[in-house]
Amino acid sequence: MDETVDETLREVFVSSERLYEGKMVNLRRDIVLLPNGKQATREIVEHPGAVAVVPVLPDGSILMVCQFRHPVGLVLREIPAGKLSPGEDPDECARRELEEETGYRAGRLERKASVFTGPGFTDEVIHIYIADDLVKTKMNPDEDEFLAIERWTPQQIRQMIREGHICDAKTISGMYLLQDQ
């Protein structure tokens, strides 16, 4: 099995223009040279990166977080997640976000994958963890964060993905990684 990718597909960077510097994202527009020598423009949303955690309780059930997501106008059901602060270690961020959002501390935390969420337009990467040996502590969400915590079996989560009650790519990716343990 040769999993090497074909590097002749690469584009060559020509120039870059900063368009917006924001609180959560920045935006820039780059010019690149395609493999055929033609120029193309690329819009890139710069994102600090994030972590997401599949928290597994001793009985095998999973903690999920419901949260309003303004960009999509819906309350979504997701695994606990949070943005990285500049320079923050992803493992520490995952421990912190899990405890703040769910009130459980991870006895064991393992990074299973680091995935790109929308590589056609953003550099966002999410580091996905599985946490177990959970110890109940205390929820401590950010002041302006409004969450509802739920607990579901993997079978119920599978059913909710099928029926569209869970429709978040990092959560579905997390469930794939959990089954692959």
Added chain:
Amino acid sequence: MDETVDETLREVFVSSERLYEGKMVNLRRDIVLLPNGKQATREIVEHPGAVAVVPVLPDGSILMVCQFRHPVGLVLREIPAGKLSPGEDPDECARRELEEETGYRAGRLERKASVFTGPGFTDEVIHIYIADDLVKTKMNPDEDEFLAIERWTPQQIRQMIREGHICDAKTISGMYLLQDQ
């Protein structure tokens, strides 16, 4: 099982400012009212939406596409995918993108989920399909699209996800949906 979400978590829209109108994405900044009555700003990347297809050959192997992704600076291995044109029907887009990118026409195409890729900052939704009864036709990528097509067994894909040779959230989500058939 009650999969209703808690609608009291919703934020209330106050106002919106357009920041950028681009070729692939737009950017706006909204002000919202939180459940505690405080105001907050939200940056939203508007995206036209996309489709992605898990193409399953008669022997169970899967077609994958390698493509340079400028925002992340890497050649990524992904399931075939493409942006929706304005007003385009996702099913038609999925058929078209599959045939253009891989040179296979789907005898059967089923939408398995519609997932948000980064609901904290973008409205992008990807409709994920499974295609089979594939018939060989002819690749016809966009003029400025440079692709390499590969064929892997689900076991090889599982291994590449484990080892980080596949690190794309829609692809991993697609593999979850495939196993759940």
